[in-house]
Amino acid sequence: MDFIDHLRVLSNRIANTRDMIQTEEATKNAMVMPFIQILGYNVFDPMEVTPELNADVGMKKGEKVDYAILRDGKPIMLFECKKSGGSLSTDHAGQLFRYFHVTDARFGVLTNGLIYRFFTDLEKPNKMDEKPFFEFNILDFNERDVEELKKFAKPLFDVENILNTATHLKYTRAIQTRLAEWLTQPSEDFVRLVSTDLLGSRKFTASVKEQFTAITRQAFEQLIGEKINDRLKGAMSPESPSLIDPLPVAPSATAATAAPAATADTPAKEAQVVTTAEELEGFHIVRSIVRELVATRRVVMRDAQSYCAILLDDNNRKPICRLRFNNIQKLRIGLFNETKDEEQFSLESLDDIYNFANQLRAAVASYTTPVLVQTTGGSRAEA
Structure with missing residues (x-):
């Protein structure tokens, strides 16, 4: 090895x-x-x-x-x-x-x-x-x-x-x-720096600071979302070189045919798929929830037009959940039962994903816990 x-x-x-x-x-x-x-x-x-x-x-x-x-x-x-x-x-x-x-x-x-x-x-x-x-x-x-x-x-x-x-x-x-800190909570000095050329003759007042702090945070999120989308598009073309370091996102659409449950919403044109900042944040929330069970690199995201699938080991037969965020005014999460049937739940905000922590951990555990079966000799062995 x-x-x-x-x-x-x-x-x-x-x-x-x-x-x-x-x-x-x-x-x-x-x-x-x-x-x-x-x-x-x-x-x-x-x-x-x-x-x-x-x-x-x-x-x-x-x-x-x-x-x-x-x-x-x-x-x-x-x-x-x-x-x-x-x-x-x-x-x-x-x-x-x-x-x-x-x-x-x-x-x-x-x-x-x-x-x-x-x-x-x-x-x-x-x-x-x-x-x-x-x-x-x-x-x-x-x-x-x-x-x-x-x-x-x-x-x-x-x-x-x-x-x-x-x-x-x-x-x-x-x-x-420092950049990670600015991504979620831009400092006043950083906001002042990036907004200087945009303000013109306007002074950097408290209200302007509040306005541009929100804009700066949103600009960061959109930039990251666009970079991820570029990565997805580039990965779909075998001849296209990777422009940025690999991210924990698996864009392959061909593997979706491996299980019938995943073929219903397979997009006809992958180029239309756009990974949003909300989907990215939801993905990281799910990763953090199941972190105690598996290494985060094993939890990957595969985006499609109608939903964003989160899988274990990039395996379509190991779904953890689906983020259905295409209608940003109506967030939903899809969870799977023992027979891999999906049940959807509404979310008031992304924080509500934590309310389903037990179900998410149970989904991961079902793929990582050895199954004991009875052998002909009466002993038990891992399946």
């Missing part, structure tokens, strides 16, 4: 067992050690992976690093572990800060088994930065994340190569975070 395949196997296992892992020690054994092994390091060789490495700091004796990755007998990467789902705030990175200062390692990793935050010393030499330059979520990653993580793998590990891209990664991540 490829590097990414090993990560997917671990991701699925963790998604199914994370509720059983309650302690820091269990997190290390079930989550962190397999992760380190995927990077190519032998967790059973103390000359390569040393648990509980002594890292005395000043008057503090007996300080230990949870795991130290060694090369030529010297630490190159330190792992500080918290229990599964535990906080990874700066307050919880105190030990890692101290260890980093007294060892030769250039990279520190703070993890709770689900999220891995990678630190180095970009700001001041030999002093670990307060903010990570890279973050990897084992339950939600894309190919770009995997390519960055691969640089830490044993066969490819090169300190200078990682440091050369660390600054770029750090600031790219910071800018993405």
Whole structure:
């Protein structure tokens, strides 16, 4: 299997067992050690992976690093572990800060088994930065994340190569975070900046600020919707190159013929399909609801003219729900019973999707829970 395949196997296992892992020690054994092994390091060789490495700091004796990755007998990467789902705030990175200062390692990793935050010393030499330059979520990653993580793998590990891209990664991540904040809540300075040339002689009063804040937010949503629509159109043409990074949207219409339930509303002209900002927001709400059951990358959206289907694993036989938002004044959600018959419910707003959280989780669980069948010998086995 490829590097990414090993990560997917671990991701699925963790998604199914994370509720059983309650302690820091269990997190290390079930989550962190397999992760380190995927990077190519032998967790059973103390000359390569040393648990509980002594890292005395000043008057503090007996300080230990949870795991130290060694090369030529010297630490190159330190792992500080918290229990599964535990906080990874700066307050919880105190030990890692101290260890980093007294060892030769250039990279520190703070993890709770689900999220891995990678630190180095970009700001001041030999002093670990307060903010990570890279973050990897084992339950939600894309190919770009995997390519960055691969640089830490044993066969490819090169300190200078990682440091050369660390600054770029750090600031790219910071800018993405800021843009995401502006997408939902544009700051006054940003609204003032984008509206300056539009106001002419008008002053930036409180009422103007309120008006242009709403316009800016709407412009963001429409821009993203148009980009997604361009992606959908481009994906339908095999000869058309992708202009933007892949999104968690599966535009293929040919797979809709796999199940009779999905053929009734199949559009004659896919080019007429437009993914709206409301559909995109509804898709992300559904993803967040079922997030505790499956990795978000497994939940995809397939848009059509009359509805927007949300599927598990891009499989038309695994429908989670349908968003029927074409009439924005009358939002509806379609849910499926055990026989895959759709029942539609009205929504007053997108927030009402959360009222159907149990049904959405049940739909996903029906595809992920093994079915026990009775064998001829009287024993039970997974179907």
